[in-house]
Amino acid sequence: MKKYIVYPFLVVSLSLLLGACSEETQAETATPEKEVTDTKEIEETEVNITHTPQWSYEEEIGPEHWGELNPSYSACMNGNEQSPINIESSQVKTSEKLENVEIQYEPTDFSITNTGLTIQANPAIPSNSIVVEGKEYILAQFHFHTPSEHQFNSQHLDMELHLVHQDTNGELAVLGLMIQEGKENETLASIWGVLPKSETEEDIAIKEPVDLEALLPSNQTSFHYNGSLTTPPCAEKVKWTVFEEPIEMSKEQIQAYQQIFPDNQRPVQPINEREIFGVN
Template structure:
């Protein structure tokens, strides 16, 4: 009888130890997950000033020397007659639409939209929006900014920036704008939206060129930036519809340091 009691006690103790070990393992997992939590935002402790603290992969956000966005001071821009024009090959193609928690993003479903810079082809992967504009012209922000993000075979990036000011309704984006997904990680109701990006571009082809970075973590550098001087327009209602979802999703301007800003069209 004593042996049975001892055996029962031993089995009970083993089960209790296993349960405690499992609980500690779960606690460790929770702590580890919490410690590795590196979600970023545009507000307070996870905002732009703290991006570099959230994850080691974001250190370029604070240590980089060629960060974006920047303030483009027109008197300091260099007119470069030898600057090769960026070849833009856009056409009407379908895009899917999502709210990724940081912006509204339209994802390419084909590889037909592309640009060529100095003979190198960059394919459009997605475009998204910021408010107010991230880049400044002579210290002033526009109402919004559109970024068209491209990459080449090596993964190197090139971004076209379009300033957006309040004006007439942008009919090219109207179908998309009528179904903006308001919830984080939500997709739009329609599967695809046909957008004619070539028609979206400004008539004036004057652009500013400089080497910078992504404007969101991990703030990767060696990004080629092409920013149109002439803004495009969206209606007050369209701008307000975006701001209801993202009241402010812009990164402040960064030091230019020793970089040149070149301008074509002259």
């Protein structure tokens, strides 16, 4: 049976698509209650939910046809900076001006949902952030793909984790972590222990905080490029950071995910005139 969905984070507001410069006013000192409200505002105003037209990874409404389903998805077909891409070592450049991403993660309560096409984890409060090129982006959610969407030298890995961040203007920055078979991933064990096998109407609370910093690879050599969302509307101007060193999950963990989602990845897209920079 086919499953169709539109991820909540994937249909961005018109202000993002047009590169608008509107800003949200935030209090300089926020209470925990205010922080929860701010997260809700991001979900409801900057990342809008839409239900039609539906799309999937299969057949007539799969990746090859996304751009035909609705005018708002035209970037999926006509965009020049689409993601994912194949990262070839010979094409990676170094830049003295480009600094590594500053990651500010701490143990946080999460809930998870089976959206119909991925497992997505949502933070209870906006306590995790990254700084990219001097701008702060707050973690909105993270989710998984199998096999990996990005390639290294034309090779897929078993899975890929995307940590999606958003700034106050609705612009996005994503950290991509490649996943390969190895030892059990203890950081994700609490999530894997309650993986919903079918689409959920309500989030499932994770009983213990998830420490995303412990999830990151020890070697944080990374690749940076300008790309897009990897699902409709395929909006561009997304700042991508993909770590070179994979993290590990056990064979059992990978199989548990693949039994729910056998294949939920978009094929790699043309690089065109873009540059890929490596940072050690």
